[in-house]
Amino acid sequence: MGEKKMADKFKAPRTSELEFGGSLGALLLLFVMPGTVLYLLLTCDTDDASVLRLPGPLPPLESLWSPYAVTLLLGWVSLQALLYALPMGKVTEGTTLRDNTRLQYRINAFHAMLVSSVLVGVSLLLKLPLSYVYDHFLQLAVSAGLIALALSIFLYIKSLGAPETALAPGGNSGNPLYDFFIGHELNPRIGGFDLKYFCELRPGLIGWCLVNLCFLMAELELRGSVSLAMSLVFGFQTLYVMDALWHEEAILTTMDIVHDGFGFMLAFGDLCWVPFTYSLQGYFLVTHPQELGTAAALAIILLNAVGYIIFRGSNSQKNTFRRNPADPRVAGLETIPTATGKRLLVSGWWGLVRHPNYLGDLIMALAWSLPCGLSHILPYFYVIYFSALLIHREARDEHQCMKKYGLAWQEYCRRVPYRIFPYIY
Incomplete structure (x- = not known):
C-alpha cells in the first residue's frame, strides 16, 4: 500500500492549464508553423521579397520534394547522432526529476561542432558544391519538416508506453492532439540516447551555421566575393551558436528540458524552424545584396x-x-x-x-x-x-x-x- 502511494506521488499530474489556445491552437499551429516556413522561403525567393504580397501559386511538387534532399538531411542527423554518442566530453547530471532521479547527459556539443567544422573544411578543399544547399533550400526545408513530423509521430507512439512518472507536466492533458503537439513524454530516450537533448542543440543549431556558410559560398560563386553584410551575419550568428554549444550544460535547467515534453512543437522547432528561418538573413542577401x-x-x-x-x-x-x-x-x-x-x-x-x-x-x-x-x-x-x-x-x-x-x-x-x-x- 505504501509503495502504491509513493508511486502515485511521482506520477505526472493531469495538465489542467492548456497553452497556445488548447487543442484548437495546437491544431492550427500544426499547419501554421510549416506554412510560415514555406511562405517565408517562397517570398524571399521573389524579386521584391515583399511579405505583403503573396509569392504566387505553390511551385510544382518536384521543386518541393527531393529524395536526395531527404537523404542528405538524414545523413547530417546521423553524423550528429554519432558524434553525440562518442565518448568525448564530460558526463553531467540534470536536475532532479519528479521521482527523485537525475538523468545523465554527455556534454560534447562543442566537440561535435569542431569535428563538423573539420569535415566541412575537408569538403571545401575537395571543392564539393556547398552552394547546393542554397540552390535546393526549399526542398531541404520541406524534407526537414517531414522528418520532424515522422519523429513527432514516433515520439507520441513511444510515449503511450512510457511510465506515468516519465510524462511531461505540461503535456499530460489526456487530449491526444494537444499532447502530440506539446510533447507527452518529458525525456524520451532510446537506451542512453536522449532524443530531446540531442535535437535541442545539435542537428539544427550546428546546421544553422552550416547553412550560413553555404549561403556565403553561394554569394562567392555568384559575385566573386563575399559582401560585408554577409560576413557580419555569418560572424554574428556563428558566435551565437558557438556560445550556446560552449555553455551546453546550462540548457539542462531551461524550461525546454525540465518542463516541456518532446513533441511536434520542439521537434519541428529544432529540426526545421531554427535552421530554415533563423538563417533567413543570409538567404535574403544572396539574391538581394546590400x-x-x-x-x-x-x-x-x-x-x-x-x-x-x-x-x-x-x-x-x-x-x-x-x-x-x-x-x-x-x-x-x-x-x-x-x-x-x-x-x-x-x-x-x-x-x-x-x-x-x-x-x-x-x-x-x-x-x-x-x-x-x-x-x-x-x-x-x-x-x-x-x-x-x-x-x-x-x-x-x-x-x-x-x-x-x-x-x-x-x-x-x-x-x-x-x-x-x-x-x-
Whole structure:
C-alpha cells in the first residue's frame, strides 16, 4: 500500500492549464508553423521579397520534394547522432526529476561542432558544391519538416508506453492532439540516447551555421566575393551558436528540458524552424545584396557586442549562482529567500530587469538583421518573431515562478518591475 502511494506521488499530474489556445491552437499551429516556413522561403525567393504580397501559386511538387534532399538531411542527423554518442566530453547530471532521479547527459556539443567544422573544411578543399544547399533550400526545408513530423509521430507512439512518472507536466492533458503537439513524454530516450537533448542543440543549431556558410559560398560563386553584410551575419550568428554549444550544460535547467515534453512543437522547432528561418538573413542577401559602409558596419558590430555582453553576462551570473551561491563572483549579490529553500537574485544583471538574457538576445537579433538594410521587412522576421516568442516565454516563466515561489516572487516583481525592456516593459 505504501509503495502504491509513493508511486502515485511521482506520477505526472493531469495538465489542467492548456497553452497556445488548447487543442484548437495546437491544431492550427500544426499547419501554421510549416506554412510560415514555406511562405517565408517562397517570398524571399521573389524579386521584391515583399511579405505583403503573396509569392504566387505553390511551385510544382518536384521543386518541393527531393529524395536526395531527404537523404542528405538524414545523413547530417546521423553524423550528429554519432558524434553525440562518442565518448568525448564530460558526463553531467540534470536536475532532479519528479521521482527523485537525475538523468545523465554527455556534454560534447562543442566537440561535435569542431569535428563538423573539420569535415566541412575537408569538403571545401575537395571543392564539393556547398552552394547546393542554397540552390535546393526549399526542398531541404520541406524534407526537414517531414522528418520532424515522422519523429513527432514516433515520439507520441513511444510515449503511450512510457511510465506515468516519465510524462511531461505540461503535456499530460489526456487530449491526444494537444499532447502530440506539446510533447507527452518529458525525456524520451532510446537506451542512453536522449532524443530531446540531442535535437535541442545539435542537428539544427550546428546546421544553422552550416547553412550560413553555404549561403556565403553561394554569394562567392555568384559575385566573386563575399559582401560585408554577409560576413557580419555569418560572424554574428556563428558566435551565437558557438556560445550556446560552449555553455551546453546550462540548457539542462531551461524550461525546454525540465518542463516541456518532446513533441511536434520542439521537434519541428529544432529540426526545421531554427535552421530554415533563423538563417533567413543570409538567404535574403544572396539574391538581394546590400551595400554596407564602414561606419554602419562598426555601429552594428557595437550593437551586437552590447547585446552579447548583456546576454552572456546575465546567463553566466545566473548559472554561477545556481551551481554555487558562495562563489566569489556572485556571493556579494543581494537575494530574496523563498519557501523552497532557494534564493532569488535581485541585484546584478537580475536587478536590472527580470529577464536580462532575453534583452541581450533581442539586441543581438536586431544586429543580425540590420546588415540587410531597411528597405525590406522580411530579414527582420527573426527579431519580430523572437520578440513575440520571448514575451510569451516570459509570461510562461512568470506563471511557473509564481506557482513555485509565491510571495517571494511577488516581492521580486515589486523590486524589479520591468520584465525585459528597462522603463518600457
